[in-house]
Each structure stands twice: as structure tokens, then as C-alpha cells.
Amino acid sequence: MQNVPKIVRDRLQRPGSMPEETHPDADLLTAFAERSLAVGERDHVLRHLAQCGDCREIVHLALPATEVAAPNTFSRQTQARWLRWPVLRWGVLAAGLLAVTSIGVLQFSRRQQKTMVATRLVPRDQLASVEQSAPLSLSTSAPPTSSQPKSALTLAPGEAGKRMEMRKKVVSAQALSDKATASPSVVFPPSNQFHGGVAGGIGAGSSVGATIGGPVHRDVTPDRAFASAPAGQSAANAAPLKQNPPVSAASEVVEVSGAVPMVQTETAAQNATQDQLVRNQAAEEKLQSSGEQSEAVVRAKPTLPQVNGMAESAELRNYADTKSPAPRWTIAANGALQRSLDGGKTWIDVNLAADGSMSFNLVSQSKSELMVTKNSRARTETKADAKSAPAPPAPVIFRALAISSNAAEVWAGGSAGVLYHTMDGGNLWVRVVPSDAGITLTGDIVSIQFSDPRNGTVTTSNASAWTTSDDGQTWHKQQ
């Protein structure tokens, strides 16, 4: 951390040139801490806090219990004293290096395994014939453990030659599902038309209608903090990935309120790699369903150009693995939202306004209008699809980001009131349209700030502020 010259510290202590001010009252300090002050008032309080140590102390002491970590307000030096013992210092360093090395080796070996499994997936045309002759039955019991990958799939006898291929597919799907339990995902109850894990609409080139009904609930980890950054600044998450408590697939779902929506998936001609990923998703759906909530998991993959071939696919699948580096987010100079899955070495545009050869909209009638946009891979469309596909919407110019500490939950806002939200690191995005008493947010979003997963404020270019206290389910316009 860059230190400042001593003269800076000396001058910081000097009383300001402003006339003696009265201290902000308890109401203003409380409102400041709770982010409910107007911009001008907040600035005024900040100017005072920059000069008044007592008020800074009060703001710190008054933070809620979950947000105050240090037991002693003056003990930053005291807490660090034990680190001055040379033995402990070196011991901690050695332990850290060992842990990092172990994780790196483990990660490397897992990626190698996945790469090998992916290259042996059955091509689409072969798989279609397998489906016709050997319908699959997958159990819908409790989520299988990693020790039971093979028992999740039962094949009709006589399919020995194809059994090996299917098993490998299921193993890879199982590997995905094992890792997916630790990350949030959008969960929808299964449709009767999804069956066998690989049959149904997605892989077969036909459109499928899926009914989604019933409320689903989101279980938000309370200790996630958010970072917000205006456009033009990198929002890369430098903090190490937090080990969130493991969450079962049954409890991590997104709440969709309002009318029961219809979800339609339209497929187009796809390359073999995409088909395999889709089938893996479908198989994963069944494997993850529990007895109480037998729900299909839909995880959309972002529209990303292939980078390093299978390595990119592996990167995306491996995101669910909590040991993978957390994704980093930024807004490019041209307003594009970008994500890096390799610690910032490469950045890829996240095209939330991409045309959907595989796109679907989910609209519910609620105070907050939600649209789920599936981030589809860029691929060659057939002429038929090109004719029937809707005209691609104009790309969004993003200007504001808010990112949780584990980079899984991201709010991105930009021009014309566009506001997107993801809870799984960018695999599935939800378009949120804040509305309050018939008024919807339409201005350019310039700032998004979330003090915790539930409470946030979105500010627009026309100085209006929209607040939510339920993670974007409902919004209230402040000014």
C-alpha cells in the first residue's frame, strides 16, 4: 500500500479553512451510515468527517454489529503485533504458500480431467440415435454425492457400446452439479416436456414450451459486501474469494413474483460443443433435483467468443468450483461490460443485449419487471433462423457496477435505465426495471451502491435515486 508523505498526515489534521461547523446531529450521521442522505447533504457530512475525528469515531462505533469487525477501535497496531513474531510470520507465509500450491495443483488436475471428458462427448447425431433406442431414466432423489455419479443413470440393457459414452457425459454433468451446489443459480420447476435429461427441446432442434410456476426463494448470504464503480474504472475484485457457506441447490433459487410466466426456448443449428454443454446442463438439471423441490436448473452460458477452445468452456464450467479464481468485472471505455475468468489476463465482453438464437424472455407483472436474458454463444445462424430471429437490440452502454465480495452477484447499469443483475457470476442475467407507483426508471444509470445484498441505491443522470431493501424485488424512488 502506497504510503503518503508525513506532511500529508500533518496537513490532514489541520482544521479546515471552513468556519467552525456544528457537528451533524445523530439523525444525519445515521442517515449517512445508512446511505439515505441526498447527494448534497452527504457531501456536507463527508467534508465534516474529513476534519472531525470524534464524528468519524461515532460513525464507526454506530455501525451495525455484523459490519464491525475490529474489537478495538485503536488497535490496528495491537492486532498486528503478533505478526511481528518472526516465527509466526514465517509460519503464516509458509502455510499460505503451501495452500496456494495445493489449490493450484488440484485445480490443474481437475481441469485436465474435464478437458479429457469433454473431448469424448458423443456428437449430436449419434446421441439422437441413442436416445431413440435407449430412453434414459434419471432418478429425482436427493442430489447425488460425488461418490455416486454412476448410479444416477440407468440405461436399458443392450446399449453397452453406447453406455460408456453416456456414462462419461453423466460424469461430467455430475462433476458440474457437484460444483454447482456451491453457487447460486436460477431454478425453475421442471416441465413435463423435459425428460431423460437429454431429450426434450434443447438438443433436438425443436422449440419447447416450459411452464414455470410457483414462487421460488432466494437465500442470500448475508455477509456479502458490494463494490460499486462508475464507468471507466476497473471493477476487478481484488479480494480473495470468500468461502460462502455451502448452499444446497434446493435453497438457492431466484424469486419470481407475479404471474406464472411462459418460457420458450428456440434452438438453432448449433455446433457440437454447444450441444454437449446443453446436454450437460439438462442432465445436471435432473441430478440436482431434490425430493421436495424437483426443479430443473437452467444455467445460461454467456455469449463469448471461444478463447483457447475447450479451455474457455472449462473455464466457464469451472466457475462453479469455489476454488477457481473469482471472476473480475469491469466496464470498458466503450461502455461494454467485461468479465475476466483468469484473474484479469483476458477480458471478454459480456453481451447482455446479444441477439438470441437461444434467448428467452421471462416477464412477470410485479413492481419490478424482470426479464431473464440468456447469454448465448455467438455462432453461425442458419438462414431460417436469421429470418425469424428478432432484430438485435442496440448494445447497452454500461456506466455503473456493483459487485459482491465473491463477485458472484453483480448489478450493472447503463444507458436508458438498463439494469441487469446476476447472482451466479454472470452466467444468467436478469433485467430489472425499477418502477414505483407507475413511474419506471428511464434515465441513464450513473451509480449503483449496495451496502449489503438487500439494500441498494441506483442513481441516474437526472439525479433521481431509486432504493431497494429487498435486493431489487421492489424499488422506491427517492427524488
Next chain:
Amino acid sequence: MPVMKPISAAVQSAVADALQELHAKSCCDQIGLSRESFAEVLGDVATKYLPAGCSEGEARSFLLTLRVEELALARACAAGSNPAWEVFLTRYREKLYLSALRIAREDSAARDLADSLYAELYGTSTREGERVSKLASFTGRGSLEGWLRTVLAQEFVNRYRRTKRLVSLEEESEEGVQLAAPEPEPVRPADRRLESATDAALAGLDSEDRMVLAVYYLDGRTLAEIARMLGVHESTISRKVDKMGKSLRKKILAHLTQQGMSRRQAEEALDVDVRDLQVDIRRSLAQDSGPEAFSEKKVQVRTREDSG
């Protein structure tokens, strides 16, 4: 008694316009606060925070930001409503003590702190024959729970400052001699040009950046603590502090060279003796006795300096 500003017509109109909606949200009737009293409270709060020439729309928008349910509860308690006190105690009594414990970090001090605040909230003191409750000053800008924590923190900071001075006096009595104030550390007077260059560089920072610098370098808070104070991610603060450290140095050097120093002279002037660093940090962390503002009681304490 603070002089209340007259309520403007715009505020009155906004209150009348929003009253039905806010009254419904506040559940006044259930806690013994009349609609008229509630309207009066709204008018007072709006007048306190809004500029004199605000429009009706601005006033209405401001009123809609208030935590009206908690505001009504606090004001009903201040007025002595028993139903309101039942609700208040149910919701906040335990939280009050837990917050005091977290602030004071010691059970007896926490109980003492919480009890004294509780007494002020209940209104054990009177003014002009009327019971005065601290809850009458709650305006609903923030949550009532947060306000209670802030008031506890204010009281704690006041007590801590008073205790420091009292402990110094006790030490003096035990020793039986007049303890001379320690010799001040010899401070090399800073170059005036360096001071002005530093002031200019600091003036170029926005208020939030300046506050972050003060909290980090003067108060010694961690990046995580600062992030929580400002409601941002720790990495944001980390980048901010790092960036400011680099940019301040550059700006100061630029100002110094503009004032006629050579680059080398400027760097020498800036990189003052590192041996002074530890000493100055300790000195700078010591709180000066600043202006009193929190407690209504004025405690006259003879400090060591005064008795000298």
C-alpha cells in the same frame, strides 16, 4: 429550546398532500399519536432539513424518504404514549443493550451506558415543567435502531474523552507532585512551500477521498472498516488509498516545482526524516479536545494543562 423555523407554505402544502399516505404507513393510531400531531411532526422535520425556498415537490419527495413509522413511534414515546412505549421496548430494549455492549466492550460500562440513554429516552429530565425525552429529537432520516446506536456512540465518545482527562488528574493526585507536561517532540518546521503544496494537493481531493485518507492515516482504521463506513467494497477503498498515495505525491512535487524548486529539492523536501514518522503518528492519533457538541451537559474538568 432551539428556535424552530416557521413552516413554509410549500412544506405545509406538501405535508397536507402526503399526509394520508404517510399516516397510513406510520400506524399512528395504534400507538396513540393523533393525525394532527403527526402532521405537525412532519412539518417540523421538513422545515428543519429543507432550505427555506424549497418547492412543494421537493418537500413532498423529502417527506417520502422519511421513516415515518419509526418517526411516529419515537414521537409518540416522547409524548408519553404507553402503547408506543410497549412497542418501543419490545423492539429496541434488547438491541439497545446489545449495542451498548458492543460499543463499550465491557458489561458494566455497557449497562451504565444503556441505562443512562434509556433514562434520557424515557425523559427523566424536565424543561419548563415538561418532561423532555431525547426521542423527541428523532427525525426519521435514518432508522430508529441506527439512531439509537449513534446516540450511544456519541455518549460513549463523550464519556471516553472525559474519562481520559479524569484519569490524568487522578494520576497527578497519587503522585503528589505536579506532573509537568511532557516535552513536546522536536518538530522540524515544514517548509512553507511544502505546506502550501500539500494543502493545494489535498484541496483537489473530493470530500470522500479526504475522509478516507483521514480515517486510514489518522484514525488507523483498516480498509475493511472504512469500506463498511462508506458502504462500499473493501477493494474499492484499497484501490482508492493506493491511488491517492501515488497521486498526492505527484501533485505535491508538481506544485513544488511550479513554485521554483528543482525536482531534486522537491523530493528532498517531501521525503522528510523517516525517524520522525513513528513519533508523529502517535502524536497525530491523540485526539485534541475539540468543540463540545454531543451532550447537553457541560462538564467542567480541569485538565492537566489548565492546572499547570
